[in-house]
Amino acid sequence: MIAKKVFPFVLCVCLLACSRVPLSGRRQLNMLPENTLIDMSLNSYRQFLSKTPPVANTTAADQIQRVGNKVSSAVVQYFSKMGNAKRIHDYKWEFNLVNDKTINAWCMPGGKVVVYSGLLPVTSDDAGLAYVMGHEIAHAVARHGNERMSQILLTQMGGLALQIALSEKSTETQAALLTAYGVGTTVGVILPFSRMHESEADRLGMVFMAMAGYQPAKAIETLERMQKATGKSGVPEFLSTHPSHANRINEAKAFLPQAEKYLK
Numbered sequence: 001m002i003a004k005k006v007f008p009f010v011l012c013v014c015l016l017a018c019s020r021v022p023l024s025g026r027r028q029l030n031m032l033p034e035n036t037l038i039d040m041s042l043n044s045y046r047q048f049l050s051k052t053p054p055v056a057n058t059t060a061a062d063q064i065q066r067v068g069n070k071v072s073s074a075v076v077q078y079f080s081k082m083g084n085a086k087r088i089h090d091y092k093w094e095f096n097l098v099n100d101k102t103i104n105a106w107c108m109p110g111g112k113v114v115v116y117s118g119l120l121p122v123t124s125d126d127a128g129l130a131y132v133m134g135h136e137i138a139h140a141v142a143r144h145g146n147e148r149m150s151q152i153l154l155t156q157m158g159g160l161a162l163q164i165a166l167s168e169k170s171t172e173t174q175a176a177l178l179t180a181y182g183v184g185t186t187v188g189v190i191l192p193f194s195r196m197h198e199s200e201a202d203r204l205g206m207v208f209m210a211m212a213g214y215q216p217a218k219a220i221e222t223l224e225r226m227q228k229a230t231g232k233s234g235v236p237e238f239l240s241t242h243p244s245h246a247n248r249i250n251e252a253k254a255f256l257p258q259a260e261k262y263l264k
């Protein structure tokens with residue numbers, strides 16, 4: 001009985017809100033207007049930076065900017081070439097370094113990237129950093145945040161979720177979404193991505209670094225350094241819900257020939 005009721009609803013949602021992830025071609029359900037998510041993320045981003053001022057005018061901060069701009073430019077160029085520029089049209093890229101020993105980095109929907117200083121020994125050089133940038137940018141441009149929130153909304157709120165998702169953005173809408181999601185200021189930032197999202201971000205990260213001219217083989221070295229640095233403890237976003245380090249390294253090795261095809 002329930003199945004009968006749910007099926008047309010799910011079908012309806014999919015007709016309205018299903019799209020494909022660029023490159024991977026995977027079908028995904030994104031019910032929220034991307035602009036709403038970008039607005040919400042921007043608020044979180046500003047709050048974060050007001051509490052954690054970014055490092056400026058250091059070699060490391062310059063590196064973050066340099067590599068970030070290179071990777072994002074390559075991604076923008078690719079989306080334009082594929083006739084999909086609209087997907088990231090509202091992105092305003094920013095790359096910041098913050099002083100924090102955590103091994104972490106994230107990219108919000110809208111293109112705001114933050115790298116924690118604790119990650120720099122792991123990334124080691126521009127190519128290693130390009131891989132992490134590529135991974136984080138992949139979460140954003142593949143709209144993993146939107147997909148994750150859509151899944152949660154669909155599970156928790158059912159029909160109401162659709163109503164909210166399709167309504168014009170408003171303060172009430174945003175408040176309802178935040179309540180439903182239950183994480184307040186971290187929305188769109190440190191989402192508990194699924195393993196599937198993490199694996200997809202790993203592969204897209206290798207593609208994006210290659211598009212920017214970095215050898216994707218360097219991703220494997222970066223993952224190996226990550227394995228040494230973190231061992232079994234700690235679950236920063238970059239590692240959250242990931243398959244084990246060993247699996248991740250093996251997947252990167254297997255994917256390497258495909259990623260190398262995108263080298264300039």
Ligand SMILES: [Zn+2]
Nearest residue numbers: 198201237238
């Ligand atoms: Zn990730």
